[in-house]
Each structure stands twice: as C-alpha cells, then as structure tokens.
Amino acid sequence: MPRKATVRPPALPVFERPLATVDLVIFTVRADALCALLIRRPRHPDEPFPGRWALPGGFIDVERDDSLEACARRKLREKTGVATPYLEQLGSWGGRKRDPRGWSVTNVYFALLPHAGIEPVAGANALEARWLPITDDGVGERLAFDHDEILAAAIERLRGKVEYTSLPAFLLPDEFTLPELQRAYEIVLGRPVEKSAFRTRILATDLLTEVPRQRTGPNRPAQLYRLKDRDTPIFFPRTFSPRGD
Amino acid sequence: MPRKATVRPPALPVFERPLATVDLVIFTVRADALCALLIRRPRHPDEPFPGRWALPGGFIDVERDDSLEACARRKLREKTGVATPYLEQLGSWGGRKRDPRGWSVTNVYFALLPHAGIEPVAGANALEARWLPITDDGVGERLAFDHDEILAAAIERLRGKVEYTSLPAFLLPDEFTLPELQRAYEIVLGRPVEKSAFRTRILATDLLTEVPRQRTGPNRPAQLYRLKDRDTPIFFPRTFSPRGD
DNA sequence: TAAATAGTGTCTCTAAGACATTATTTG
DNA sequence: CAAATAATGTCTTAGAGACACTATTTA
Numbered sequence: 001m002p003r004k005a006t007v008r009p010p011a012l013p014v015f016e017r018p019l020a021t022v023d024l025v026i027f028t029v030r031a032d033a034l035c036a037l038l039i040r041r042p043r044h045p046d047e048p049f050p051g052r053w054a055l056p057g058g059f060i061d062v063e064r065d066d067s068l069e070a071c072a073r074r075k076l077r078e079k080t081g082v083a084t085p086y087l088e089q090l091g092s093w094g095g096r097k098r099d100p101r102g103w104s105v106t107n108v109y110f111a112l113l114p115h116a117g118i119e120p121v122a123g124a125n126a127l128e129a130r131w132l133p134i135t136d137d138g139v140g141e142r143l144a145f146d147h148d149e150i151l152a153a154a155i156e157r158l159r160g161k162v163e164y165t166s167l168p169a170f171l172l173p174d175e176f177t178l179p180e181l182q183r184a185y186e187i188v189l190g191r192p193v194e195k196s197a198f199r200t201r202i203l204a205t206d207l208l209t210e211v212p213r214q215r216t217g218p219n220r221p222a223q224l225y226r227l228k229d230r231d232t233p234i235f236f237p238r239t240f241s242p243r244g245d
Numbered sequence: 246m247p248r249k250a251t252v253r254p255p256a257l258p259v260f261e262r263p264l265a266t267v268d269l270v271i272f273t274v275r276a277d278a279l280c281a282l283l284i285r286r287p288r289h290p291d292e293p294f295p296g297r298w299a300l301p302g303g304f305i306d307v308e309r310d311d312s313l314e315a316c317a318r319r320k321l322r323e324k325t326g327v328a329t330p331y332l333e334q335l336g337s338w339g340g341r342k343r344d345p346r347g348w349s350v351t352n353v354y355f356a357l358l359p360h361a362g363i364e365p366v367a368g369a370n371a372l373e374a375r376w377l378p379i380t381d382d383g384v385g386e387r388l389a390f391d392h393d394e395i396l397a398a399a400i401e402r403l404r405g406k407v408e409y410t411s412l413p414a415f416l417l418p419d420e421f422t423l424p425e426l427q428r429a430y431e432i433v434l435g436r437p438v439e440k441s442a443f444r445t446r447i448l449a450t451d452l453l454t455e456v457p458r459q460r461t462g463p464n465r466p467a468q469l470y471r472l473k474d475r476d477t478p479i480f481f482p483r484t485f486s487p488r489g490d
Numbered sequence: 491t492a493a494a495t496a497g498t499g500t501c502t503c504t505a506a507g508a509c510a511t512t513a514t515t516t517g
Numbered sequence: 518c519a520a521a522t523a524a525t526g527t528c529t530t531a532g533a534g535a536c537a538c539t540a541t542t543t544a
Contacts, residue, residue: 446505
C-alpha cells in the first residue's frame with residue numbers, strides 16, 4: 001500500500017507580515033486644559049513625516065514584550081516614568097497607505113495621567129516631547145501618519161465616556177476636592193456642569209472616600225477625597241446631560 | 246574635512262514582525278436566541294487547536310486588503326455572503342502565547358446580521374461553520390486560541406451598548422414591528438423590558454419610519470417600521486434600566 | 491465685614507417603572 | 518365572543534436642571 005498521502009504539517013502561512021506597532025494617546029490636565037503628549041519625528045528626510053508631531057509609540061519587540069498591553073506599558077514607562085496609570089485599548093488602525101514604509105498595523109492605547117509635574121522624556125528617536133493642549137478635535141496641527149484620526153478617536157472616546165464614567169478622576173492626583181473633580185469634568189467635556197447635581201451624583205455612587213483633611217485657601221476649605229479604587233472606573237447609570245444632543 | 250558622518254537612510258526597523266490576522270464575531274438572532282457564527286479548526290494534529298470551534302477569520306493579505314476593515318469585510322463576505330452589515334471594531338489581542346505558531350496579533354471586528362436565512366459557508370480551512378447560541382458569556386465550550394476571551398468581550402460590548410443604542414435593530418430584517426424590536430432587546434439583554442417605556446423611548450428618538458403596512462397574525466396586527474438610516478446606530482440619552490446595578 | 495468659594499436646599503420637569511385599560515385582529 | 522397580542526393611559530417616583538441660599542475660611 002502506498003505511503004499515506006498526508007502529513008506535511010501545515011506550514012506557517014506564506015502571507016507577508018505587516019509592520020506592527022503600539023502607539024499611545026496620553027492625556028492629562030495641565031494649566032486648566034486637556035493635553036496630549038506628543039513627540040516630534042526625527043528630522044532626517046528619509047524618515048517618514050520628518051519633523052512632524054506624532055503619537056508616542058513604536059515597534060512591538062517580540063523578544064521583550066509579552067503582549068500588546070505589556071508593550072504599551074513599557075512605552076508608557078519609557079516616555080513618562082509612570083508605571084500604573086489608567087490604561088485602556090482604543091483600537092487598531094491598519095492599512096497599506098498609512099506608513100510609507102509598507103502595510104502596517106498600529107495598536108493604540110490611551111492613558112490618563114495625573115499631572116503631578118510629570119515631564120515628558122525625549123527618547124531615542126524623539127527629539128522633543130511635549131504636552132500639547134487639545135482644541136476641539138486635535139492639537140491644531142497636522143500629525144504624522146494617520147495620527148490625526150487616531151487622536152480624534154481618542155478624544156471622542158474620552159469625551160463620550162466622561163458623560164457616564166468616573167474617568168476624569170484619573171486625571172487628578174491621589175487626593176482631590178469635589179470642585180476640582182468637577183473642573184476636570186468640565187475641562188474634558190468643554191462645557192460647564194451643574195454643581196448641585198454633580199455632587200449628588202458623585203456622592204451617590206460608591207466612588208470616593210473622604211480623607212480627614214481639607215484643601216485650604218483664601219476661602220472656605222474643601223473636603224478632600226480619594227478614589228476607593230484607583231484601578232477600575234465607575235459607570236454611572238445615567239448620562240450627565242440628557243437635554244437634547 | 247572628513248565626509249559627513251551621516252546619512253544612511255534609516256533602514257526599516259529590524260524587529261521581527263508578529264503574525265497578523267483579522268477575526269470576526271458575527272452575531273445574529275435565531276430561534277429566539279442570540280447566536281455567534283463559529284467555524285471548526287482543521288483536524289490535522291499539526292494545526293493549532295485541531296477540531297476546536299473558533300472565530301472566523303484569518304491572515305491579512307497585504308496584496309488584496311487595503312485596510313483592516315476592508316480585510317474584515319472581505320472575510321465576512323466569504324463566510325456569509327453578506328456585504329453591508331453593521332460592523333464595528335472590537336479591538337486587538339496580541340501576545341507571545343496566544344498562537345503556538347508565534348507572537349501574533351489579531352484585529353477583531355464584530356458584526357450584527359439579520360437572520361434572513363443566512364447560512365454560513367464552510368470555507369477553505371473551515372470544515373464546518375455553525376451558529377452557536379450564546380449562553381451567559383460564551384457558547385458553553387472552550388474555543389481555540391484566546392477566542393473565549395474575545396467572544397466574552399464582544400458579548401459584553403454588545404450587551405453594554407444595547408442599553409443605550411439602537412444596535413438590536415441591526416439584528417432584524419429590513420422591516421419589523423415594535424414588539425419584534427423589543428424582543429430583540431430582551432434577547433440580547435437577557436431580561437424583560439417594559440413595553441410602554443420602550444415604545445415611548447424608541448418613538449421619541451428619530452430612529453424609525455412607519456411603512457404603510459402591518460404584520461398580521463391571529464391577533465391585532467402590528468405596525469411595521471424600518472430604520473431611517475441602516476448605517477449609523479442611534480445613541481439614546483439615557484440607559485434602559487437605571488434601577489440599581 | 492467683605493470677598494471668595496464650599497456646600498445645601500427648593501422647586502420644576504422629564505422620563506422611567508409598574509401597572510391597568512383599550513384596540514383590533516382571527517377563529 | 519373568546520383569545521391573543523398591539524397600543525395607549527395613569528400614577529408614582531427618581532433624578533437632572535436651574536438657581537437661591539447658607540457655611541466657612543482669609544484678608
């Protein structure tokens with residue numbers, strides 16, 4: 001009987017592999033404005049988008065990174081020194097045209113940092129790193145690659161979630177007052193929030209614990225709070241402003 | 246003066262590229278149950294996860310696919326014949342361990358289809374394709390790769406969004422009655438929805454248009470509606486059941 | 491005691507929740 | 518007319534929105 005006709009183990013698929021990166025949209029609140037951390041692309045004319053602002057990120061290192069999220073955390077640590085911020089995946093963008101070097105996929109995460117004097121680190125291939133304030137749906141300047149689109153998506157996601165989650169609390173330092181938290185909501189949303197309703201809503205959920213201390217100033221001092229759980233955001237049952245849209 | 250020390254154009258980065266795939270979570274409502282389309286992995290023992298159920302999908306073809314979404318639509322067409330369903334990106338999953346063939350990234354999309362007799366197509370490397378009913382957070386069986394986790398995330402996303410969007414309408418055929426739409430919400434949410442509030446909410450938004458026809462049966466006939474816009478979902482200002490959580 | 495901001499109270503209005511009731515078809 | 522389901526109405530209640538008011542600090 002002839003040898004069974006089988007059994008070449010199915011080889012690894014022959015498809016050409018796209019370039020694979022991880023990029024970050026890192027938000028903070030600074031000087032009463034929502035800001036994103038951007039880095040400047042190298043100026044060498046053979047680099048893609050020389051001299052343009054871009055999202056921080058870079059290639060996945062399959063030797064060092066165990067997973068996409070691990071890769072994101074590594075890059076975040078390298079850029080900001082912060083190890084445990086709020087981090088969530090935004091999505092992935094991939095296609096033939098977005099990077100002149102070839103078909104590429106980027107996996108994008110977005111992070112929320114308290115601005116406790118975190119100064120961005122200019123790294124290996126980042127001449128310059130800077131917090132740029134968000135205006136409307138971008139930073140008022142065309143970014144490298146498709147990073148405009150990605151940044152806009154991140155802003156939209158953040159604004160959307162702020163309506164019904166506790167995300168802005170992750171933009172503040174460990175301890176904060178209710179008016180400070182309210183201000184963070186207003187900065188992200190770009191519109192005022194009604195004080196009384198805000199307070200009842202926030203305090204009704206099991207979000208905060210009082211700390212036995214107050215923030216003093218030239219006026220009545222404000223109660224300090226901290227997050228019960230700095231790892232998981234709270235989802236409110238309702239949105240902030242039902243009137244219209 | 247010595248030659249300027251520069252100008253090797255920065256070569257393409259030397260990093261090894263991960264495997265890159267696109268997978269799909271395709272939902273429909275069938276026989277009064279939420280179902281997902283799964284395919285069976287080839288049984289050859291050298292294939293990863295032989296004989297297991299898995300999400301439909303496969304490698305990106307950088308020759309044919311212009312973008313991740315185009316790739317997802319191609320695969321969706323190949324599996325179901327449907328060209329224009331509701332499609333949104335769920336996210337990407339990547340790491341060293343999820344595929345025994347090496348560091349891999351999958352970009353996952355989820356689709357909602359009306360079950361108008363769409364029968365899955367068993368394709369090249371899919372011995373069998375089947376609609377499996379969703380129970381709780383899966384299909385009651387361990388899937389290949391990390392597809393359990395991905396499917397659970399898709400279910401969570403769908404259930405979450407159903408609370409405040411019109412997504413279930415995309416699980417129904419072109420024309421449907423309000424009770425049918427309500428039933429779709431109930432099937433996805435896994436709990437009853439109050440009729441009166443449901444109707445006012447749905448009709449208050451600019452979601453549906455009446456069609457001059459009714460669904461008849463052994464009882465009072467029901468008004469037929471269709472979506473004003475079959476491409477974009479509606480977001481409701483409030484959630485469906487604020488009571489508790 | 492004035493300025494400034496923190497924090498509470500009051501009133502209205504909208505929409506959800508929980509029903510009960512009416513409407514329109516078939517057998 | 519009974520069965521069945523569609524569609525509407527009523528009453529209560531929770532919470533947002535708007536805004537007035539009170540509280541507590543510093544200068």
